[in-house]
Amino acid sequence: MTDPSTPAPRTVGARRGRPPLSTLSRERILDAAMTVLESEGPEALTLRRLGADLGSNHTAVLRYFSGKDEILLGLAERLIAEAVDGFEPGPTWRETLTTLARRVRRACLAHPALAVLVASRVSRRDAEFRGADLVIGALLEAGFGPRESARYYRALVDVTLAMSSFEAASAVLDSADREGDRSAWGREYLAASPRKYPRLALVAPHLAQADEDDQFEFVMGLLLDAVEARSATD
Known part of the structure; x- marks a missing residue:
């Protein structure tokens, strides 16, 4: 029987109510990048900022994208897709x-x-x-x-x-x-x-x-x- 005084284990990345690291994906990263870009401008769009907004270390973003430039190319793809889909x-x-x-x-x-x-x-x-x-x-x-x-x-x-x-x-x-x-x-x-x-x-x-x-x-x-x-x- 579990001791009620024992704290429940934390899920990696689930800090301050943010989604756990396991829920990261290319689409979620692009969503977060678009939000930062549209609300605060290009200067605010950094890997560290994306990691913080996604509730993980910025290095986790690099598991899905080689760097910021690849993220921008992914966003460029979204822009074109909106036009041609x-x-x-x-x-x-x-x-x-x-x-x-x-x-x-x-x-x-x-x-x-x-x-x-x-x-x-x-x-x-x-x-x-x-x-x-x-x-x-x-x-x-x-x-x-x-x-x-x-x-x-x-x-x-x-x-x-x-x-x-x-x-x-x-x-x-x-x-x-x-x-x-x-x-x-x-x-x-x-x-x-x-x-x-x-x-x-x-x-x-x-x-x-x-x-x-x-x-x-x-x-x-x-x-x-x-x-x-x-x-x-x-």
Whole structure:
């Protein structure tokens, strides 16, 4: 019979009500990393912080990931997966590419701190391969050969991620700074001296109308127009 005065054995890692070490997994580590990143920013994301939040020593995290960079690549995979999971090609190659670009932008804006960190990375995992396969499939449908499809794939992805991460970088600014940048188009630009900047003064009233949505659609339209024009000549 157990002596009631004898304390129950502690489970390794179950400190201060936190989950035991045995419950660690790649997904739980990525969940914790995303929480830290989105709530406190990239500076707070360290292996020691993850270990503390998960109720274990930071070395336990290294049983699942080789280091912080691999964790970031895992988060990059999640970002891409959010954009491509459940996606099916549209009725035309152009609609497929347009919709994919919009989904990537939406995922980046849903997780701006993450997008700023990983938009330029190559995650080399299944979701990225799935996205690549979809884009290349659309380009092959447009009539391009393998070499041209590879070049246009890189161009389309780079422009989409560049624009999306640029917008995400604005989203993580302090709200006052972000609003100052946004309002500058309709304030400082309109107030610029017409004598010193006559060409700027000519178009200044229209600059504030070109918001983020308009610019993304405009640039993607220009790029796809160029792709479509070249598909007709190849």
